[in-house]
Amino acid sequence: MEDASRSEQPVEATEVTEPNQSVPAVESSPAHGAIDAPPPPPPASGLEDLSQAPKSSDERKVLLANTLQGQVASGARIESQGDFQAVVIRGHRPNHLLHFLIGIFTLGLWWIVWFFIALFGGEKRQMINVDQFGNVFVQKV
16 A cells, blocks of 8 residues: 555656766656656748758749738738739828829828828839748848
C-alpha cells in the first residue's frame, strides 16, 4: 500500500554537472509520462526568415497565383500580370462630375467633402513580386 501512494506523487530529480554544483531538473508527472520541455524560441523577425533555396519557375508562378487569389478575394482587381509579378488595385476613382454637380446644388458646401475624397480616396496600387527564392513581396506603387 505504501508503494502505491509513492508512485502517484511527482518525482524531483537533480542532474550533477560538476562536483559540488547541481542543477534541478524539470518535474515529471506520472499522468503525462514525459518531462516538460522548455518553450521553443520565438520566431526570427525581419529578413532572417526569408527562404534561401532557389525555386523553380512553376513553383514561383503558383506562389504568385495563390497571393493574387487572396488579394482578389479581399476586393482587389488585377491591373497587369507577368510571370513573377503583378499590379493590383484597390478602391475606385471618384466621379468628379457627380461631385461637381452636387457642389452646385449645395452652394459649394459639398466641394469641401469632394476635396478630401479626391485627396485621400481613389485607387491604391500595389506591386506583388516573387523572387527567385520564392519570397513574395508586396509594395505600394
